C-alpha cells in the first residue's frame with residue numbers, strides 16, 4: 591500500500607483528493623493535515639465524509655515525523671515552495687498542486703506571480719505533471735508540478751496542432767470559462783454569491799499567470815516562437831472548465847476528417863482524453879478525470895475551432911495528481927479511477 595498524506599485538505603482540491611484516493615485500491619490515506627482546523631475530524635470540515643473519512647486533522651509538521659510514501663500538497667502558491675524545500679531529503683514522492691514549480695525558472699515565476707521564489711533548486715527537480723505529454727519523465731520524478739486547471743484544458747486542446755505545425759503559432763487564442771471552485775475555498779468579493787450568481791465576467795486580461803504556463807508547455811513542442819492570447823472567465827457553476835480555442839491553419843489541406851486523425855494519433859495512448867464527435871459540455875466530464883475534446887475546421891473563416899472540457903477539480907487538479915502518482919509508482923494511469931461523469 592502507498593502510505594499517503596494530503597496537506598491542506600480543508601480546501602477544495604485537498605478534499606477532492608480524499609474523495610478520489612478513498613477508492614484507490616493501492617492507497618492508504620495515512621494522514622490529512624490542516625493548520626486552521628487541526629485536532630478536528632476531517633469529516634467535521636467536510637461533513638459529506640462523515641463515517642467514511644474521520645481522520646483527525648494533523649499539523650503539516652507531522653508529515654516529516656511519519657513514515658510515508660506519497661505527499662500531495664494542496665496549498666496556495668507561494669506556500670507550497672517552503673514545504674517542498676523542507677522535504678528535500680525526504681524519501682517520499684511529492685505532487686505539488688500549486689503553481690510554484692510549473693514554470694521554467696524562478697525568474698519567469700517571479701515575473702508572472704509577482705512574488706519572490708524561496709526554493710529555486712526545486713525548478714531543477716520538478717517535472718511538469720501533464721501525463722499526456724511527459725509520462726516518461728513523471729515516472730522517474732519524485733517531485734511533480736501538477737498543471738493549472740486552465741492550462742490542462744488549453745494544452746491538451748492545442749498540443750496535436752502545435753506539434754504537427756498545422757497552425758500559425760503566433761496567433762493562438764484561448765478563451766476559457768471556469769466554475770467558481772477554481773478560485774479556492776476562501777470567501778472573497780469575487781466569489782461572493784451575488785457577484786457570481788446569474789452573472790458572467792472576464793478577468794485577468796493580458797496578465798493571467800496561466801498564459802505563460804500554456805505558452806511554455808506548447809513552445810516545448812515546436813521550435814517556432816509561440817504567442818498565446820488567454821482570457822479566463824468566471825461561470826456561475828461550481829465546477830468545470832470549457833476552453834474555446836481558435837487557431838489559423840498554415841497547411842493547405844485541413845478538414846474535419848484530417849483533424850480527427852491528427853488528434854486520434856496524438857492521443858492513441860491517452861486513456862483520459864476523449865475525442866468527441868459533438869461539442870462537449872461541462873456535465874459530460876463532471877466528477878471524472880476526462881478531458882473531452884472536439885475540433886472542427888470553419889472554411890468560411892479559415893479557422894480551426896477546438897473545444898476542451900474538464901472538471902477543474904479532477905483532471906484540472908486532484909484527478910491529474912492521482913494520475914501522476916500512479917505513474918510515479920509504476921501503476922497504470924487509470925488505476926483507482928472509478929467515478930463516471932456525473933450528468934445531470
Ligand SMILES: NC(=O)C1=CN([C@@H]2O[C@H](COP(=O)(O)OP(=O)(O)OC[C@H]3O[C@@H](n4cnc5c(N)ncnc54)[C@H](OP(=O)(O)O)[C@@H]3O)[C@@H](O)[C@H]2O)C=CC1
Pocket residue numbers: 598599600601602603604623624625626627663664665666667669687688689737738739771772773774775776902903906907
Ligand atoms: N481549485 C482548483 O480548481 C485548482 C486549484 N489548483 C491549485 O491547488 C492548490 C490548492 O487549491 P484549492 O484547494 O483550490 O485552495 P483552497 O484555498 O481551497 O485550499 C488551500 C488550503 O491550503 C491551506 N493553507 C495552508 N497554508 C495556507 C496559507 N498560508 N494561506 C492559505 N491557505 C493555506 C488551507 O488549509 P488550512 O488552513 O486548514 O491548512 C486551505 O484550505 C492551489 O495552489 C491552487 O492554485 C490547481 C488547479 C485547480
Ligand SMILES: CC(=O)N[C@@H](CCC(=O)OP(=O)(O)O)C(=O)O
Pocket residue numbers: 667687688689737738739740768769770771772773774800822824
Ligand atoms: C476561477 C479561478 O479563480 N481560477 C483560478 C485558477 C485556478 C488554478 O488552477 O490555479 P493555479 O494555477 O493557482 O493552481 C484563477 O484564475 O486564479
